[in-house]
Amino acid sequence: MGKDVIIACDFDSAAKTFEFLDKFTGVKPFVKIGMELFYAEGPEIVREIKKRGHKIFLDLKLHDIPNTVKKAMAVLSRLDVDMTNLHASGTKRMMEAAIEGLTREDGTRPILIAVTQLTSTDQESMENDLLIKEPIDKVVMHYAKCASDSGLDGVVCSPLEAGKVHDTCGKSFVTVTPGVRFADGDVGDQKRVMTPAQAKEIGSDYIVVGRPITASPDPVAAYERCVKEFCD
Numbered sequence: 001m002g003k004d005v006i007i008a009c010d011f012d013s014a015a016k017t018f019e020f021l022d023k024f025t026g027v028k029p030f031v032k033i034g035m036e037l038f039y040a041e042g043p044e045i046v047r048e049i050k051k052r053g054h055k056i057f058l059d060l061k062l063h064d065i066p067n068t069v070k071k072a073m074a075v076l077s078r079l080d081v082d083m084t085n086l087h088a089s090g091t092k093r094m095m096e097a098a099i100e101g102l103t104r105e106d107g108t109r110p111i112l113i114a115v116t117q118l119t120s121t122d123q124e125s126m127e128n129d130l131l132i133k134e135p136i137d138k139v140v141m142h143y144a145k146c147a148s149d150s151g152l153d154g155v156v157c158s159p160l161e162a163g164k165v166h167d168t169c170g171k172s173f174v175t176v177t178p179g180v181r182f183a184d185g186d187v188g189d190q191k192r193v194m195t196p197a198q199a200k201e202i203g204s205d206y207i208v209v210g211r212p213i214t215a216s217p218d219p220v221a222a223y224e225r226c227v228k229e230f231c232d
């Protein structure tokens with residue numbers, strides 16, 4: 001799997017998304033479409049961005065009974081996304097069903113990664129709300145291992161966890177890491193951040209970068225800076 005910078009297109013309309021993407025005249029960055037944009041515009045937004053030549057990570061975090069996830073994944077596969085995801089807490093059976101649904105007749109399929117524990121979940125809420133009493137780091141690594149055992153390609157994780165995920169699940173198990181900020185940039189609401197260069201150093205395979213690029217006065221330059229720091 002190649003190293004790449006994925007831009008989080010966290011916009012609420014197709015118009016704003018295209019206004020942003022129109023700035024990229026040369027390169028066609030890998031983009032992440034999340035729930036907000038997908039629910040606002042539907043599958044057509046995926047087709048249109050794909051038609052423009054971008055790779056797409058469709059971040060919908062599926063979690064349902066295995067049969068429903070399998071069928072939903074088959075639809076996403078036909079949409080020709082390049083990467084998509086689900087919640088590892090849906091169990092191995094759900095993850096295996098997802099792979100089945102995602103796999104096309106010719107044997108190809110989008111990259112499938114798992115969310116372990118959301119970064120908004122802390123030890124306290126995990127213990128009190130989910131009744132999981134183990135240390136959160138152990139839970140995250142266990143979920144990553146379950147995803148790997150189920151045939152998934154990787155996990156979404158903090159750049160700080162990427163090294164340990166590779167130690168647990170192997171070097172080729174993909175780590176996709178948000179929470180990236182430039183050394184001289186705004187941290188915003190992200191708590192534990194890393195620069196693109198640090199994410200590279202620690203072994204992230206893909207970084208997901210939103211506001212440092214989308215809110216920049218020069219998004220193309222900000223994207224190029226990310227690529228230079230992370231990929232070169």
Ligand code: C5P
Binds near residue numbers: 119120180190210211
């Ligand atoms: O703007 P920013 O760079 O913070 O955007 C990061 C993107 O990654 C957002 O789309 C956010 O929802 C997503 N994300 C995250 N932290 C996670 C999982 C996903 O920031 N743990």
